[in-house]
Amino acid sequence: MIYSQVMETGGKDMSANSKQKHLVIFQPSGRRGYIREGTTVKEASRQLGVDLEGICGDKAVCGKCRVRIEEGFFEKYGIESSRKHLTPISDTERKFSNLQQERSGYRLACQACIQGDILVFVPEESRMEKQVVRKAATDRAIDLKPALRKYYVEMMAATLDDRLGDWERLQAELSREFGLSNLTIDYQALLTLQNVVRQGDWKVTVSVWMGKEVIVQQLQKVSAVKIAEFVE
Ligand code: FES
DSSP states (O other): OOOOOOOEETTEEOOTTSOOEEEEEEETTOOEEEEETTOBHHHHHHHTTOOBOOSSSSSSSSOOOEEEEOOEEETTTTEEEOGGGBOOOOHHHHTTOOHHHHHTTEEETTTOBBOSOEEEEOOGGGBOOOOOOOSSOOOOOOOOOOSEEEEEEEOOOOOSSOOOOHHHHHHHHHHHHHOOOSOEEOHHHHHHHHHHHHHTTTEEEEEEETTTEEEEEESSOOSSSEEESSOO
């Protein structure tokens, strides 16, 4: 087990010139230490040497850093852990969990900030795989499941006779070309859509998150129709 080097008073770090620090324990690794208030759980994991998944630079896009915050007093670890010891869950975080998971204490580690002692369980899917050195190279098919994909589309320009909105026009093209249906669009992306499609002469590259939501559009054309931006 690793303990951070802090002065402790009654289970809390009260070092001079610092914010209060709180006890954070990660399971199943058992790594623990005192972490400064306001630090994200993800940053705490880095400080304590726990490898957590995450490929979006802590921007709440990939949803891979999910952890579960345990509730109650754990005598074995000497910790009173509470989900209230984190900043409240945001709407952005809610995109990555249903009500049941939320009630079970699941949070995005890159968004939840520490405000008290917590016991953090890292589910298997959120643990970063250790690098494996193979003795001999072999051919192996890898099934890529990117969280974000880029799609290049050429839209029909609006005319006086065809007054379909830009978003409806883009949806129709993504459905026709790539079979993407029931898409939503990020609010910021929607605000810029009109300018982007006109500046790009009705040619646009869009990034689609998890096949569900358009989150960015760009003017430039990409060479491949689908490009994995982030790869699992
Ligand atoms: S690191 Fe991507 S959502 Fe947290």
